[in-house]
């Protein structure tokens with residue numbers, strides 16, 4: 001086998017391996033509303049970046065009472081927040097105004113640019129920032145590459161569009177290997 005083929009195969013393997021590590025969340029939790037935020041503040045986190053659709057409310061839904069109360073609580077604890085969405089400005093701005101948060105629309109997740117912009121807006125670093133979202137291939141992949149600790153939530157609405165359903169199938173494989181790795185490491189949720 002030519003050396004170049006061997007190298008390209010090895011490179012491909014390394015790329016896949018790095019990619020899969022970047023797809024693993026730091027922690028998984030059922031809902032953004034059951035995260036122990038005070039503990040994260042005590043750990044030194046000062047800013048939280050949120051996905052909106054299916055993380056805080058159903059896709060396209062306006063801010064509801066529990067979202068408004070969550071952001072009130074986060075401000076009380078001392079957190080800065082940014083809503084990071086690939087959606088258009090009218091959708092993102094109206095939600096952000098209702099909960100009282102900074103926002104970035106058309107963020108281009110999984111590009112790291114939106115995450116970096118969000119940290120700049122909050123005046124935080126990757127070490128002092130937390131990300132919360134429901135999708136591995138956009139939310140988690142981007143945040144991991146930006147060096148931010150990630151919390152993967154379950155989607156609020158199980159009925160999703162066909163392109164998201166297909167991504168969920170792929171996510172299932174990633175989560176299966178993540179859970180295996182977690183089990184083998186025996187270190188709880190902090191797998192990186």
Ligand SMILES: [Mg+2]
Pocket residue numbers: 051052053054055133134135
């Ligand atoms: Mg989402």
